[in-house]
Amino acid sequence: MKKLIRDFNKNPNKIEYKSILESNFNEVKYCKTCNDVIFYYDSKFKLINNIISLIGKNFNTKKTVFGVEYQLLHCEDCVRFKIDKAKKLNRAKWFNTSNEVSSFAFNIPKNIIDKKNQNLAVTLENMILKYGKQEGSIKWNEYVEKQRYKNTFEGKQEKYGWTKDQFDCFNKTRSVTLEHLILKHGDYKGTLKWEEYLQKQRLTKSKDYVIKKYGMDYWNELNAKKTHDYANYMRLYKEHDIAIKKLEDFYSTFQKNITLIILVKMIENMEKNYLMVDGFG
Ligand SMILES: [Zn+2]
Secondary structure, three states: OHHHHHHHHHOOOHHHHHHHHHHHOOOOOEOOOOOOEOOOOOOEEEEEOOEEEEEOOOOOOEEEEOOEEEEOOOOHHHHHHHOHHHHHOOHHHOOOOOOHHHHHHOOOOHHHHHHHHHHHOOOHHHHHHHHOHHHHHHHHHHHHHHHHHHOOHHHHHHHHOOOHHHHHHHHHHHHHHHHHHHHHHOHHHHHHHHHHHHHHHHHHHHHHHHHHHHOHHHHHHHHHHHOOOHHHHHHHHOOHHHHHHHHHHHHHHOOHHHHHHHHHHHHHHHHHOHHHHHHHO
């Protein structure tokens, strides 16, 4: 028995899990979707004084929301197959937060999940509920101050090494362009689009700047030598989105001075014709 469990824990798989589970446990519950055992990447066994118990996720795993217990009803394979979000999320995070993954896996009603998320949002009210009136207010003020600092000159200088001029440009453009995008797409999507736009601009402007300053030959040479161009990245990463992202990463870190000058230039440009942002949405 000891050896069986040790071997299984070293190399866990669904078939053996099922056989050990069924020969040692009564009233095993099965996946509501596929009727097979509820098996997850961390489903294992433990043997203490010859008593076998379950560790990791299993048919007895429960999640408590607002004092109500919900039982894990679906196996990992079925969760991944049925819920798109599960494919994008690291599986260690599936059940950390109240999301549609745990909603499905534990069959928690959507309105309960929404209510839970509302409670998790950082608001003064929630802080007070969680920490009491005095400490909640302090924590809330700290949070607000931290968010505010992120967008001050000191914050930007600390994080990106901006000069005062760069910061002023940033602020002017931010007020025009970001507001425009937020009006059009809403808070969250608007901000995302603005960031995407900045990234895109940074990439083209890096290229323009290098060509203008050092010539096309230098640019070609740089690309040939370092192979940091779209075609090469596509060969390497196979997918358009990943290739673009990797290129952006490369050019945004490559020669920090260049990108900072570009940022100022780009912002000046955007100020002149911020309406071109329209074409982006
Ligand atoms: Zn299943």
